[in-house]
Amino acid sequence: MIFNRAGVKYAQKNCRYPYSVEVNDIEGMKEVIAFDHVCANYTNNYRSKDNFIEADVIPMDIDNSGSDNPVMWMTQERIIETFKEYEFILVPSRNHMKEKDGKSARPKWHIYFRITKTSSADTYESLKKRLQKMYPFFDPEALGAARFIYATESEDIYWNKGSMTIDQIFNDADFDSVREGSRNSSLSRKAASLLKRYGDTDEARDLFLKANDECVPPLEKEELRTIWRSAIKFYNEKVLTDPAYVPPEKYGDNEWDDPIPFEEYIMPPFPVDALPKPIADYVLAVSESTQTPLDMAGVLALPAIAVCIQGKYSIAGKSDWIEPLNIYALEVAQPSERKSAVIKLMCNAICLYEIEYNRVHAATVEKNKSRLRMLQKQQKSIEDRIAMGKATMDELENVTEEIASFKEINPLQLYVDDVTTEKLVSILAKNDGHAAIISSEGGIFDTLAGIYTKTVNIDVMLKAYSGDTIKVDRVGRDSEYVLNPALTVMLMAQPSVASQVLGNKNFQGRGLTARFLYCIPSSRLGERNINSKAVPEDVKARYETLITNMLDDPYGNKIITLSDAARELFYQFSMNLEADLLKEYTEFSAWVGKLGGTTLRIAGLLCRAEKYVCHDFCEQYEGDQVDEDVPLVVSKATMSRAIRLANYFLVHARVAFSAMPEEQIREQAKVILDKIREKKLERFTRRDMMRYCSRFKRTEVIQPILNFLDDYGYIRQEPVTVKYYGRPPLPSYLVNPKV
Known part of the structure; x- marks a missing residue:
């Protein structure tokens, strides 16, 4: 254990602890306690929470001030029995067995627990608070991350060589450790549950604040206020207006509400008729052939168009607002949903064009x-x-x-599957700034999250979306510049991957998650027809003709404009979004804030794909044909279709940001519910459920799931009588009869 001591004793105003001591035996501990000391490292050895660097030991105080009855006091024997499995050093405090503040002499202790090293002051304080909550005999006034301990001259030091660190106690305890990445969603759910159970009362508010104290680390006050306001709005507009809702004052504590359904959102059907007809027909045919949701091929159609025309066109919302026509999209689908088959069919025409172009050139x-x-x-x-x-x-x-001045001519590379960010910059540079990532997996997110390397340039993804210049300096190699980059990304990922992406604090803070369109199609597993109809050749031919025609467009920077009617429609849509940005869309305001620009991009994609552009001569084509010199203008009808698609993505994004971070725990909760129904349980303990569901082998895995079910009203934890000493009893739960 690492301590830092001062060179003075009983100096309350001293904040400097310059002498580091690694304690490996009792003699080393005697050196520490002979002076005022701290149990953490601080910047410049100056004790303060802001200067906290790290700690591997945590001090707790036992003053036995809660009772004047000696029978209730924590003696050395009781302390050792209570924490015999954990490593700690027990030292009498300087007021041990002395009268103080009019109270009789009694045992007073400093107990120093070994912990897993932490570099977060908030986590450190949270651990102390959790210990005090579990064991009320710990002093609640001694829980700060910058606390110091006065010197003591005691020789009576006890070192318990337990096999565990004290933070491991929460692997076996009834405590929901909510960590970064899930705090907002967990507290939002908790707030809704408390309001439904207690109403808009001080009691509900106090319990909500206590729930935040259990987060690691707790959220800031401003974030708490935002979550609470959003929950109040939901309670007033949705819960109180529900005829089936019974207010708390009208039912007893033993009555049950209807549990909250896991799937609260009705997903809108994909508006396939918003796509140009050759593409819409092909999307319908692909969906039928692969027996996949219409959304999978429908959403993929947009990045397929973008691959063809990015770097060739931009769209103007007004004279000084230009949007490039590349997009990012993420579809979420379970394994065996035939993601690869859909991508192959939707992108085959692009692949064939690339092969033929490179053969000819x-x-x-x-x-x-x-x-x-x-x-x-x-x-x-x-x-x-x-x-x-x-x-x-x-x-x-x-x-x-x-x-x-030599201009290198490189083979055409329209899209890649798996790529590192470093390689992506090189591809963009070789392709005059244009590239695409199309993959049935989400492996690029692992790369961006730094799983394989600590030197990940997430700026590439951010700048390539917006068209900002990319410059990368290489050690020992020439720098790479990419002017006006245009990158399209189309990924299909499993729910667990999407959950990690949407919960990644760095991705959220840098705005990466706000750049993606999201699609969560309903699964057709178990309903698929093996003898489905293949894609008709004429439908396929019309789609491939349009794709080839767009790929034949020359690179440049043609500007697509809006008609007056389209502009008015778009501005009205954008103003409605802006008005509700911080009210209706608080939980994903960063995403909604970009939806106006994204809608413009979609309109530009639809506008070009609705036309067959005649290059050298016009071929026979079923649809509108225009000369390549004729400027493209978005009509009111095209803008209306773009807005329909934007509203579709708006619903899916709301679900993605609110539900996807908890997708995994929701699926695990269903396993427990199935077991409850199978065994017709009315009551169970956590240990019972671990025996019934062998997949949950550790308490730190199953406990958050039980807390989730409790919050949603499927089960209810029975009251626990907390003993003054000894380990808390394992939690037991009652089952909602309506389950």
Whole structure:
């Protein structure tokens, strides 16, 4: 255990503890307690919460001030028996067995527990609060992260060589440790549950604040106020207006409410008719052939269009508001949902175009490479001749200028599957700033989260979405610049991956999660027809013709504009979003704040895909044909379709941000509910449920699930009588008869 001591005793105003002591035996502990000391490391050895660096030991005080009855006092024997499994050092305090403040002499202790090292002052304080809540004999006034302990001259030191650290006690305790990534959603759920049970009362508010104290670390007051206001709004507008709701004053404590359903959201059907007809027909056919939800192919159609025209067109909301036409989308689907099959069918035309283009231009690419190699060899030859006095600097300057201005021709690469951020920059640079990531997995998120390396450049994803210049400096290599990048991302991920992404604090804080469109299609597993109808050849041909036509558009920066009617419709939609941004959409306001620009992008994609652009000559095509020199203008009808799609994504985003971070715990809760129904349980203990559901092998895994079910009203924990000493009893639960 690591301690830091001062060079003085009983100095209350002293804040400097410059002497670090690693204690491995009782003699080392005697050196520590001979002076005022602290149990953590602080910046510049100056004791304060803000300077907290780390700690592997936590001190707790036992003053036995709760009772004047000696029978209730915590003696050395009782302390050892209570914490015999845990490593700690027990030291009498300087007022041990002395009269103080008019109270009789009694045992008073400092107990120093070994903990798993932590570098968070909030986590450190939270652990002390949790210990005091579990064992009320600990002093509630001595729980700060910057607390110091006065020197004591006692020789009576006891070292308990337990096999566990004290923080492990919560693996076996009835305590919901809510950590970063789930605090907001957990407290939102808790607030709704408390309001429903106690009404809009001080009691509900106090219990909500206590729930925050149990978070690691607790949320800031401003975040708490936002969550509570949102819960009050939900309570007033939804709960109180529900005819089936019974206010708390009208039912007894033993009565049960209807449990809150897990799936509270009705997902809107995908508006496939909002897509251009050749694409809509193909989406319907792919959905039928693969027996997958219409959403899977429908949402994928938008990034497929974006891959074809990003870097070729932009759209203007007004003269100084230009949006590029690349998009990010994330579809959430369970394993075996045929994600790869849908991607293959939707992107096959793009893949075939890339293959054919590279076949036709293979000789040109190779000739370009050969020319560059020749120039480089010529440069090297001239440099050698200059060294021998056989050539002039003018000759070198000529070839050097040609190399500097040389334009490399690279094979066409329209999209990649799995890629690192470093490789992505290189692909963007080689493709004049254009690239796409299309994958049936979410592996790129593991890369961005730093699972494989600590040097992850998340800025690449942020800037490539907005079109901001990317510059990457490489050690030992030339810097890479990407002007006006345009990256499209289409990922299909399992719920567990999506949950981690949406709960990632860095992704949220940097705005990455706010850049994605989300789709959570309903599963068709168990209902699929193996003898489904294949995609008709004529439907496939019309889709491939349109994709090829968009891919044939030359790169440049053509601006798609809005008609007056489209602009008015779009501005009204945007103003409605803005008016409700901090009221209706508080929980995902960052995402909604970008929806206006995203809707513009969708309108631009639809506008181009609705037309067949004649390049050298017009082919026979069923649909609108325009000359490539004719400017594209978004009509009111096209904008209306874009807004329909935006409203579809708005509902899915709300579910994603509110429900997806808890998707895994929700699925686990269903397992427990199934077991309750199977065994017709009316009451059970946590240990019972661990025996019934063998997948939950540790208490720290099952306890949050039981808390979740309690919050949703499926079960209710029975009251626990807390003993003054000894370990708390294991929790037991009553089952809602309505389950």
